[in-house]
Amino acid sequence: MSEATPHTSPALDHTHDPALRSWVPGADGHAEFPIQNLPFGVFTPPGEAVPRGGVAIGDSILDLAAASLAGLFTGEAEQAASAASGTALNAFLALGAPPRRALRARLSAILAADSPDREQAAHCLHKAVDCALHLPTRIGDYTDFYVGIHHATNVGKVFRPENPLLPNYKYVPNGYHGRASSVRTSGTDVRRPRGQLKAPDAEAPRYAPCERLDYELELGIWIGPGNALGEPVPVAGAADHVAGFCLLNDWSARDIQAWEYQPLGPFLAKSFGSTISAWIVTPEALAPFRIPQPARPQGDPAPLPHLLDQADQGQGALDLELQVLISTSAMREQGLPPHRLALSNTRHMYWTVAQMVAHHTSGGCDLNPGDLLGSGTLSAPDPGGFGSLLESTGGGGQAIPLPSGETRRFLEDGDEIILRARAARDGAVSIGFGECRARILPAA
Amino acid sequence: MSEATPHTSPALDHTHDPALRSWVPGADGHAEFPIQNLPFGVFTPPGEAVPRGGVAIGDSILDLAAASLAGLFTGEAEQAASAASGTALNAFLALGAPPRRALRARLSAILAADSPDREQAAHCLHKAVDCALHLPTRIGDYTDFYVGIHHATNVGKVFRPENPLLPNYKYVPNGYHGRASSVRTSGTDVRRPRGQLKAPDAEAPRYAPCERLDYELELGIWIGPGNALGEPVPVAGAADHVAGFCLLNDWSARDIQAWEYQPLGPFLAKSFGSTISAWIVTPEALAPFRIPQPARPQGDPAPLPHLLDQADQGQGALDLELQVLISTSAMREQGLPPHRLALSNTRHMYWTVAQMVAHHTSGGCDLNPGDLLGSGTLSAPDPGGFGSLLESTGGGGQAIPLPSGETRRFLEDGDEIILRARAARDGAVSIGFGECRARILPAA
Structure with a gap:
């Protein structure tokens, strides 16, 4: 990956490390959502009424609004998590790459096997099978x-x-x-x-x-x-x-x-x-x-x-x-x-x-x-x-x-x-x- | 106009009466916006920052949010005026014909030459030339x-x-x-x-x-x-x-x-x-x-x-x-x-x-x-x-x-x-x- 073209291909970093493991049950070796993926979406947890942003990890979803409230983010990552906490991710997507990368880096740290935040983050996890998934954005065009x-x-x-x-x-x-x-x-x-x-x-x-x-x-x-x-x-x-x-x-x-x-x-x-x-x-x-x-x-x-x-x-x-x-x-x-x-x-x-x-x-x-x-x-x-x-x-x-x-x-x-x-x-x-x-x- | 097809062609009523006059200066005989028209739009009055719904009358615009706050509407007309008070008219358009017609009838009465509400309504009027006009809705498709x-x-x-x-x-x-x-x-x-x-x-x-x-x-x-x-x-x-x-x-x-x-x-x-x-x-x-x-x-x-x-x-x-x-x-x-x-x-x-x-x-x-x-x-x-x-x-x-x-x-x-x-x-x-x-x- 050439450093001259960071916009086209973000450089590989520690979030891509094949050796990286997660404490979330089922995440390691997951066919779609191991810790190296961390995709964003909008979901409603069981028993709740309001959709909010989340991250898929293994067979679970991390509630970004809850994680943000729990103080798990700071700086650019917090800015991104906050923008991703609503009922649609438009504001998060509008931020562009740097805050998105900061949030990814922080999520990777939080969900990694050796994370000191494991206990707090575990309270923000839901089984994906119990959640409703929604359109991730209000699609303008x-x-x-x-x-x-x-x-x-x-x-x-x-x-x-x-x-x-x-x-x-x-x-x-x-x-x-x-x-x-x-x-x-x-x-x-x-x-x-x-x-x-x-x-x-x-x-x-x-x-x-x-x-x-x-x-x-x-x-x-x-x-x-x-x-x-x-x-x-x-x-x-x-x-x-x-x-x-x-x-x-x-x-x-x-x-x-x-x-x-x-x-x-x-x-x-x-x-x-x-x-x-x-x-x-x-x-x-x-x-x-x-x-x-x-x-x-x-x-x-x-x-x-x-x-x-x-x-x-x-x-x-x-x-x-x-x-x-x-x-x-x-x-x-x-x-x-x-x-x-x-x-x-x-x-x-x-x-x-x-x-x-x-x-x-x-x-x-x-x-x-x-x-x-x-x-x-x-x-x-x-x-x-x-x-x-x-x-x-x-x-x-x-x-x-x-x-x-x-x-x-x-x-x-x-x-x-x-x-x-x-x-x-x-x-x-x-x-x-x-x-x-x-x-x-x-x-x- | 056939009463059997009210949906296709709303019957003519007193709001269409050619004899109807308005107290708003310049409205009578206005080429576009006499009192028989009463079109809806979104505008920002001079010195204000937030767009809101309005009605064109002559060379003026009636501020629907202000008129609503002034207590000029009740019932279905108030429901419609309230829905038309925001920065886009989507919620108003969603209401369909009956509330829209109720609001039209009430606006016609408020703006008519013999209106008892003339003084109150005059406080909600702006010269159109001083106002900024916006897209009337958030256009989905x-x-x-x-x-x-x-x-x-x-x-x-x-x-x-x-x-x-x-x-x-x-x-x-x-x-x-x-x-x-x-x-x-x-x-x-x-x-x-x-x-x-x-x-x-x-x-x-x-x-x-x-x-x-x-x-x-x-x-x-x-x-x-x-x-x-x-x-x-x-x-x-x-x-x-x-x-x-x-x-x-x-x-x-x-x-x-x-x-x-x-x-x-x-x-x-x-x-x-x-x-x-x-x-x-x-x-x-x-x-x-x-x-x-x-x-x-x-x-x-x-x-x-x-x-x-x-x-x-x-x-x-x-x-x-x-x-x-x-x-x-x-x-x-x-x-x-x-x-x-x-x-x-x-x-x-x-x-x-x-x-x-x-x-x-x-x-x-x-x-x-x-x-x-x-x-x-x-x-x-x-x-x-x-x-x-x-x-x-x-x-x-x-x-x-x-x-x-x-x-x-x-x-x-x-x-x-x-x-x-x-x-x-x-x-x-x-x-x-x-x-x-x-x-x-x-x-x-």
Whole structure:
């Protein structure tokens, strides 16, 4: 990690030490939330009414408001803990990296096996299973990008066989405004939408329940300080405005989409619900899993200068394994575990997160603390890594067999989709994001 | 007005009486805000720091918080005034029509020439010219529609000469998610965006200041109570969720738009700034200006059943005259008044506001109090009523002459665009919306 680019990749420090152990039962060796992770979220403890900020550690959650009241923080860490004590984390995200890092360092010390604060902190812990998890921020705006190049190519083939990847794709980290109001936290059921469906040979559309319901495997990005209207964020400073990451399932009604999407893009096909994982995994926690942006294929144009930063190219990409799993009603009745539909990786992003932020603000559009960006579907190049059913069934043509004896072209009522992320690398303790899970309810 | 459909068109009552006079100086005969209008907004009085809700009357603003403290309201009117006393009107809009109507009736009585409360109310009045106006709500989500059929046809010709109006247009009240964070109140300058521009014959795009900057003349719609996620609003009840109207200038960078808009729709071309008029003109104030939805041209399909309500067809459209005016630096130096670029009318909406709301929620997407909808550009069929330069210059081909001797194909730095609305009808006092005005600053 180069010291010349602290904004892009926070240096590794003692909070990443693989030898670090925690006194919290179950934290050491936890698949998602060992002491090296320390993601932030909003939860309500059992018997309480008011949501507040917390930190996931093993199978527990540390109440930041309670820990703050107990006097466990001082200085910048206290400033951050206080900002993270409310019902949403916008104010905390607005603080930017230094207070967030100070809080992380202090939390690491408090939760470490040798902590002198163990007894006091233990009073601020709750079993996660007893707590309700909420949206971590009041999402002002949500923007969905399209930077998964294999997905863009696969989907392009379905909608425009002759012209899958449009000429702007390799110049523009394209995105569109999504619907912020319908984003929900993991665990919230999603109702199958109705909409206008038109068969290719039908004379007119009809209003009916969606018949081609799909998921999309995405990385979510939480915006930190952000920018004032009219003041673009340069790509070299863009990482300073990224406060963390989550998983995002951008549920999609393919039949509604096919009929509505011209000329203004996706609208009702994607605004009936989007599901995110509840925890904000920080750039600090992901520092060990940074990689160079994969080289563009021979012949691809270089990014325009305002989107090109050598430090970002050198370590602005992420190496995160992503999974999609399905659990149908029949599978649950038969006692079968969730079945993996896809295995992909964030390295399939054609543009880095910094390039997305720089592009988004390049015309002056303001990003604000707690805003959410989606990467777009992150498919691997091979069919085993396709991040949507649209891709893995070839537009619904080939049914996918499931262990229950069923098959799927698109999602059925009762189907549950689970997204998981895992960061693993030699010399680092692997961490996860927590689940992004939701079940399909029948149309109203 | 039929009593069977009070939700679509609130009956006329004494607040609309053309004989009604106000004791507020300048209110009687005021072009925009006579006592028959009474629009709501958020303002800061001179010498004060905290914004609060107010009502425009003539050239004055009545402070609702002060009037409430003075004991001028009781019952439902007090509930509404209290909800409208804060720094944003979301809570007021959430109350829906009955409290809003009660407050209107009481305000009409307080401000009427024969009011016994005149002296007390006079202490709550401020000269509008001394006050700062703010966004009336914290806009959760902003959706821009495309229901101006003449605009859709004109623009379609520029982008797709062979196929101007797509097959879905007459079935789908299409829209797209806009950027909520960059909406600003009238009077806030707009900075010319930079973006990726690509000439048709250029090999690659370049990042440069927009060269084809345009305005769009739109009606804005403020959402009232709204709906829960997964629970569509039927078209027959949709008007209950409309809390009011404003003017909206959806600034558009045509060169950025042309390069970026496929396949996901407008993004940075329209997210560098949108300007709205500050006052929420209520459905009650507009009750005298309701008209039947103009008949669809022979051969057009009927709306699908979930978008069709006879009462809405009978009186769900609006008869509002809309104007676009320009004032350039040279015009101001020469002492010339703003020059009218277009005269249009809200009757050119192919879909009603109720149909827009019903469509938006038809897949379960939730609308929330204070959300903003845009109609899309409302052009008249004739060139004198085209609501954007893209249309009135034929895609930039024909320059428009101005009284200053200048011409315009697209907007230049220093140009100010002013939108105005006027509701006028025999037997009713005419009302306006207040200006939607902003000036273009040079690119950063």
